Amino acid sequence: MDQVPPRVPVFSYDYVIEATLQHMRTAIDRSIKKTILRIPVHAGDPEVSMEILTTLSSLHQIRAQLDLLKEIPCKTLQLPSFNLPL
Numbered sequence: 277m278d279q280v281p282p283r284v285p286v287f288s289y290d291y292v293i294e295a296t297l298q299h300m301r302t303a304i305d306r307s308i309k310k311t312i313l314r315i316p317v318h319a320g321d322p323e324v325s326m327e328i329l330t331t332l333s334s335l336h337q338i339r340a341q342l343d344l345l346k347e348i349p350c351k352t353l354q355l356p357s358f359n360l361p362l
Contacts, residue, residue, distance in 0.1 A: 297346050304339045308332060 311331050318324040 294346070297342055301339065301342050301346075304335055304342065308335050308339070311335065 311328060314328055315325070318328060
């Protein structure tokens with residue numbers, strides 16, 4: 277019997293980047309929902325309420341930036357190089 281060669285998974289830069297952006301968007305949406313649920317719990321504490329609103333504002337800004345990134349074709353993304361040691 278002939279041996280079947282092992283199947284090599286297909287790799288796609290576009291797929292990996294798009295999937296990562298989608299997972300990031302999902303995580304941010306989850307954080308927004310959980311943060312909104314904290315509003316009534318801390319309604320009597322102005323300091324915490326302000327922190328909640330600041331957090332929501334930051335999360336919305338990050339989500340907007342991700343949405344802009346998703347509009348750019350993956351191959352043209354110019355991401356910074358961090359030159360990390362391997």
